[in-house]
Amino acid sequence: MLGFDVYFEKHINDVEVVKHALKEQRIILTRNQGLLKRKEVTHGYWVRSTDVRYQLPEICRRFDLYSQIKPFTICMVCNGEIMEVQKKDIKANVPHRVQKYFDQFYKCKECHKIYWRGSHYIKMEHTVEQLLQRM
Numbered sequence: 739m740l741g742f743d744v745y746f747e748k749h750i751n752d753v754e755v756v757k758h759a760l761k762e763q764r765i766i767l768t769r770n771q772g773l774l775k776r777k778e779v780t781h782g783y784w785v786r787s788t789d790v791r792y793q794l795p796e797i798c799r800r801f802d803l804y805s806q807i808k809p810f811t812i813c814m815v816c817n818g819e820i821m822e823v824q825k826k827d828i829k830a831n832v833p834h835r836v837q838k839y840f841d842q843f844y845k846c847k848e849c850h851k852i853y854w855r856g857s858h859y860i861k862m863e864h865t866v867e868q869l870l871q872r873m
Contacts, residue, residue, distance in 0.1 A: 783800060
């Protein structure tokens with residue numbers, strides 16, 4: 739949501755995490771200290787907070803990410819860039835009721851997921867505001 743290129747997979751073992759991090763030159767963020775002790779790990783950070791509400795502020799402080807926060811600019815499915823598109827260009831891919839109530843649409847350049855500012859967006863925007871206030 740904040741515009742960071744991240745990779746997360748819920749059911750992945752430590753070996754795969756390390757392989758993926760090395761292949762894509764990623765920093766491993768984890769609460770698993772054992773994972774960070776693996777000799778193959780080159781870049782990692784042990785997230786101290788156990789409360790998810792405080793983990794993002796902790797990571798932003800640790801890596802000085804505040805100036806890089808750009809909410810809703812990266813696709814939450816594939817990390818692709820999101821761009822504004824014309825309603826006429828996405829009509830075939832959006833439910834009729836959505837077309838009826840919304841005029842502004844966005845599309846991921848990579849996976850082509852379509853976004854609009856519905857009630858889900860308002861909730862996400864509120865979440866981002868709360869996160870930024872904690873920081």
